Amino acid sequence: MKYLMLNHKMNLTFAEAKKYVNEFKELKSNKCELVVFPSYLYLSMFNGDNYSLGSQNVAIKDMGALTGEVAASQLKDLNCKYSLVGHSERREIIKEDDNDFIAKINELINNGIIPVLCVGENKSERESGNTYQVLEQEIISVFSSLDTDSINKIIIAYEPIWAIGTGLVPTNEDIDDTVVYIKKLVKDNYDINIKVLYGGSVNDKNISELDTIPSIDGYLVGGASLDIEKVKTMIKEIN
Ligand code: PGA
Secondary structure (H helix, E strand, C coil): CEEEEEECCCCCCHHHHHHHHHHHCCCCCCCEEEEEECCHHHHHHCCCCCCEEEECCCCCCCCCCCCCCCCHHHHHHCCEEEEEECCHHHHHCCCCCHHHHHHHHHHHHHCCCEEEEEECCCHHHHHCCCHHHHHHHHHHHHHCCCCHHHHHHCEEEECCHHHCCCCCCCCHHHHHHHHHHHHHHHHHHHCCCCEEEEECCCCCCCHHHHCCCCCCCEEEECHHHHCHHHHHHHHHHCC
């Protein structure tokens, strides 16, 4: 069973979110697990049994004095099954670092929530041939501070930064090679068969071709996830 993970980012008004929730509860798939990551504000509106719920972020510590943050135990209480960690927008804009990701992953695991760790190279790293080094550094610097049981629970989302929101997508061969590289890296270092998603400009038009890539376990979709018609098409195209 593949994953179709829908990252709304900082989008939708309250009225749009209500409409989305109503339409979303009609969607079904026996080929993929549908996971929606709405804005924190709307998490409690999403409670259908045809999909799972995810959080776009989590606090570095448990409930208490940390103004403006949301604790993993609060997310658990709202039935969040997954949480993104290390999305490139949080790395680049919010300046989160490996210590944040390690703390967040520990909080999530302590609360039974599955972390989805996002990794990926930027344009200049790719052009200088450093993609694999960047991925190795991003993965190992976090995993080396976690125990094997925790690593076992993590899903990785490979998202080349230059492909996010740009309409640019690597070739199927490139994605396959990179995902195989990530899986081998984790297998060789921790003896774990990790699941790896692809993200970056996935949409209703290109998902059927992406779905022929043998190594990937699913998709993390941003922009196209906001349009229910596109989500319907993506569900149909996944095998
Ligand atoms: P995109 O975003 O599908 O709009 O490229 C993907 C992501 O950032 O998770």
